[in-house]
Amino acid sequence: MPHSIEPLFALSHRPRRNRKSDWSRRLVRETRVSISDLIWPLFVIEGSQRSEPIPSMPGVARLTIDLIVREAHRAAELGIPALALFPYVDSALRDNSGSEALRENNLICRVCNAIAKEKLPVGLITDVALDPYTSHGHDGLLDGETILNDETIAVLTKQAVLQAQSGSDVIAPSDMMDGRVGAIRSALDQAGFQDVQIMSYAAKYASAFYGPFRDAIGTSKTLKGDKRTYQMDPANADEAMREVALDLDEGADMIMVKPGMPYLDIVWRVKDTFNVPTFAYQVSGEYAMIQAAAQNGWIDGDRAMAESLMGFKRAGADGILTYFAPRMAEYLKENR
Ligand code: PBG
Numbered sequence: 001m002p003h004s005i006e007p008l009f010a011l012s013h014r015p016r017r018n019r020k021s022d023w024s025r026r027l028v029r030e031t032r033v034s035i036s037d038l039i040w041p042l043f044v045i046e047g048s049q050r051s052e053p054i055p056s057m058p059g060v061a062r063l064t065i066d067l068i069v070r071e072a073h074r075a076a077e078l079g080i081p082a083l084a085l086f087p088y089v090d091s092a093l094r095d096n097s098g099s100e101a102l103r104e105n106n107l108i109c110r111v112c113n114a115i116a117k118e119k120l121p122v123g124l125i126t127d128v129a130l131d132p133y134t135s136h137g138h139d140g141l142l143d144g145e146t147i148l149n150d151e152t153i154a155v156l157t158k159q160a161v162l163q164a165q166s167g168s169d170v171i172a173p174s175d176m177m178d179g180r181v182g183a184i185r186s187a188l189d190q191a192g193f194q195d196v197q198i199m200s201y202a203a204k205y206a207s208a209f210y211g212p213f214r215d216a217i218g219t220s221k222t223l224k225g226d227k228r229t230y231q232m233d234p235a236n237a238d239e240a241m242r243e244v245a246l247d248l249d250e251g252a253d254m255i256m257v258k259p260g261m262p263y264l265d266i267v268w269r270v271k272d273t274f275n276v277p278t279f280a281y282q283v284s285g286e287y288a289m290i291q292a293a294a295q296n297g298w299i300d301g302d303r304a305m306a307e308s309l310m311g312f313k314r315a316g317a318d319g320i321l322t323y324f325a326p327r328m329a330e331y332l333k334e335n336r
Pocket residue numbers: 127128129130131139174175209210211212213214227282283284285
């Protein structure tokens with residue numbers, strides 16, 4: 001007996017009993033992250049055999065199509081279900097109306113074609129929004145300082161159909177225009193793409209955590225003003241519920257909340273209320289914070305990664321878009 005104390009009281013509850021050993025902790029574990037929960041975002045550039053590291057996202061690089069195809073094979077081998085693709089568009093191709101978004105055979109069309117040809121068991125998710133293509137860096141068409149809603153939707157529906165024609169499996173509108181999900185659904189149906197899914201960025205907040213992503217797609221310097229007239233105010237939660245309800249009503253198959261970690265209450269409420277496939281995006285700034293602290297030796301990067309992704313699952317997310325996807329898949333194979 002290390003310390004014998006008088007049994008002055010008998011504890012009726014000892015929650016620590018279940019935590020006493022690894023086998024017991026595993027047995028009572030409530031939440032698990034699996035490889036099937038991961039969506040891997042990738043950045044595409046022109047050229048071949050080239051990888052351009054993104055300084056604000058340590059461990060992430062822009063890749064040429066051939067290297068992306070290699071990563072798609074890696075995703076298949078690891079068992080990652082889906083990729084989300086984002087283009088870095090040459091600045092000479094960006095204009096006021098984002099016309100490059102509608103050009104057949106643009107970068108995103110070619111990368112989709114190239115991956116689709118491989119017939120891998122991996123879903124392709126493509127982003128519908130104009131920001132990689134506009135000279136002003138906004139997701140929609142700009143008139144003076146106003147983002148035009150309905151005019152933008154007319155372009156987005158064409159962008160969505162073009163992506164579907166190129167082999168995209170899931171259209172993910174991230175633009176936050178009103179009514180775009182319904183318009184995209186009917187455009188896809190009319191073009192014969194009834195089976196192409198829509199994952200709607202339904203509750204997307206005007207966030208400081210997108211900074212490194214804007215470096216990655218080259219819009220940090222060009223973005224004029226901010227996106228607060230279309231992305232949501234971080235203070236609002238009821239409004240997120242209304243946005244989700246509308247997108248479901250318009251035909252969204254899956255819902256996304258973005259960013260992730262500062263908005264886990266929203267993930268929880270969405271899942272709890274609507275009971276639909278609910279995803280969260282652990283965005284570039286969240287990834288950068290963990291990586292930066294880990295690189296400084298201030299936190300254990302792998303453990304912080306795993307714990308943050310567990311948080312999403314515990315909050316009710318069915319899956320997570322995360323730049324950690326390949327590392328997390330390896331980690332899950334190494335640690336049960
Ligand atoms: C833009 C888009 C953004 C992200 C995904 N799609 C940034 C923005 O709205 O400015 C952010 C993703 C990330 O930060 O990882 N349509």
